[in-house]
Amino acid sequence: MARATQNVQVFGVIQVTSSPKNPPAARDKRAKGVVAHRKPTMSDVARLAGVGTMTVSRFLSGAVPVSAETARRVQVAIDQLNYRPNELARAFRGQRTRSIGLIVPYLYDSFFANCAHSVITAAREHGYSVLLTTSNEDPDTEIAEAEQMLQRAVDGLVVIPAMSRPSELTRAMFGKTPVVVFDRPVANQSFDVVLVQNTAGSHRVVQHLIEHGHKRITLMGLSRSLFTINARFLGYRRAMQEAGLEEDAFSGCNSQEDTLQAIQEKLGGPNPPTAFFTSNTLSTRYVLSALINLGVRIPNDVALVGFDDFELSDLTAPPLTVVRQPASEMGRVAASLLFERIARGEVPQTGNRIVLPVEIVLRRSCGCKHRTPVVIH
């Protein structure tokens, strides 16, 4: 990469001469002899280099050959004026902004933040900028923000759909702007979709609990109206059924209090569970906190495994066994798909559907004795 200081933009002093087209009463910034601090334009460069603007344009784009001597003169003029092309004009002219929009529910959720990070990184590698906004899980906000981005003519859109109720994103909204959704699908649409193995992951980790000898395993999670939560529930159900065990699911982990109360009831009732499976980070957090507060020993009294890894899950007491989702890979794959669509310049009738594998990270809350995490696929 070039040394940064070579790229520093410092506004030059431009000697502007009057153009015959300008009416006499026009703003006199451009009047003859006036020295003004303003961003140099391509025609400033052209004038200084003694060439036409198109020569400068061609020199910059590099697509069309320019004679060596001309190129040199243009480069000198550019350096002297510290000229930088106006991306805004370029975008306006070319109907191509080299920017994409990214809509995630929240940024303070580290899973989404990781996804966003990888989309941004991928975008930079493609020379794109990213307009980022949050939907706060609200479909109305999501649509309004998508509209806003469309008005700003993003070349494409990456969205983690809000899931409080079915997303209302439609193909018609977006015209021929490509859209990739990830983490959660959108019903019957022509968007590309990137997902993870929610069902297979929870199936596998619940099997693991069963292998540890557990027979009463309770699922703690949120409402099954949410796609990912329901998919994870289905994996749990399948594992339980295959083992001939009775399922027991609680969908009300909406707060620390609700969770604590539910756990108390479960553990105090007849046939208390010997293991919990939590279906997202939030419920993992609530359940772990509740168990700690109740003085329950993990995994001695009850085991615990969760869906979705998080930072520090190896520093909790005990280190947690979890299903790890490939957040950055999802972001990267989603971005790749989008740039492919953008390059091809066409939107598909039916989008791709890519499902990425998850990993099980075996730590100690499941009953394993590993001193360091063991990852299985």
Add this chain to the structure above:
Amino acid sequence: MARATQNVQVFGVIQVTSSPKNPPAARDKRAKGVVAHRKPTMSDVARLAGVGTMTVSRFLSGAVPVSAETARRVQVAIDQLNYRPNELARAFRGQRTRSIGLIVPYLYDSFFANCAHSVITAAREHGYSVLLTTSNEDPDTEIAEAEQMLQRAVDGLVVIPAMSRPSELTRAMFGKTPVVVFDRPVANQSFDVVLVQNTAGSHRVVQHLIEHGHKRITLMGLSRSLFTINARFLGYRRAMQEAGLEEDAFSGCNSQEDTLQAIQEKLGGPNPPTAFFTSNTLSTRYVLSALINLGVRIPNDVALVGFDDFELSDLTAPPLTVVRQPASEMGRVAASLLFERIARGEVPQTGNRIVLPVEIVLRRSCGCKHRTPVVIH
């Protein structure tokens, strides 16, 4: 808020009539009678409503009164065509993009992600969009990205400066585009700065350890060439000096291995520390992990307090006492400052310097017995 579906953009079918200006050989998309799917423009609306484009423009801006009847006709035309103003053209014309740039080191660091979230939220409240990118703590990348944003004519910039070496952001680079930096200052510049009480916070929390009776308190952290780390070191030093204690600081917590080794040496040496103070999240993590691996009991054997709160710090073993930084408030304040500058349309000779207070969250790793966290200011 209006129901989202009222805002859905669906490309309409536009009956385009030829303009007398168009040369006969022009692209015939606009030729008489051709029905084309393209974004409707203001003049499409004007034609349909039987008014001039300026009337439409005035109707949309609302700044200049328009007669009721005209307004109605324009609204009907807008609805019929599903017209949305082209923000790109607007920005190009007006030299005002209603967008700001935001540069943070990483998004996968939850502190930065929280900051970014609040900046984005504040921007939306002001009707602004956010171009977000990461510097990866690299000053060259930071400058290149800032340049990129300037070329895209953002109205202002919010930056958490990369800190691997002194940032090279200069006023000259930005012309009259306002810039607010936060979390870390930039040397001798005219930018507004928002910081937290790094020194006072660590001073207070080290005092707290001293109040617990500790006399040998070791600081574990990163290089003091980093502003925040050094500021926190100074608070530690002051607290130790005031108590007549000898300081002992380690600046090499660059990896889990280095940290583990350092801790082993400290604890195995003469006069081993009875408490550790870690000066950022990363070193907290490394130190906690090392202590757990070594089988050291916290706070019985040694106490531990850290700078910077994080999710789940109350679920670690034991719950951690930390200095909490107001991440979202910092973002909000930085954004407010920026929008103020943008509104005023002038950049200051010397920027504001705002220092936000931190909180101490007393949990159990310091030796306190609180069942739930106690926050002191």
Add this chain to the structure above:
DNA sequence: CTGTTAGCGCCTTCAA
């Protein structure tokens, strides 16, 4: 290889 022309969609300026 290079220059000229024209116009992207909008809003400022001027005139009615």
Add this chain to the structure above:
DNA sequence: TTGAAGGCGCTAACAG
């Protein structure tokens, strides 16, 4: 209260 003209900076299309 409304309309017409012109141009923001850039590049596609067409000469030369």
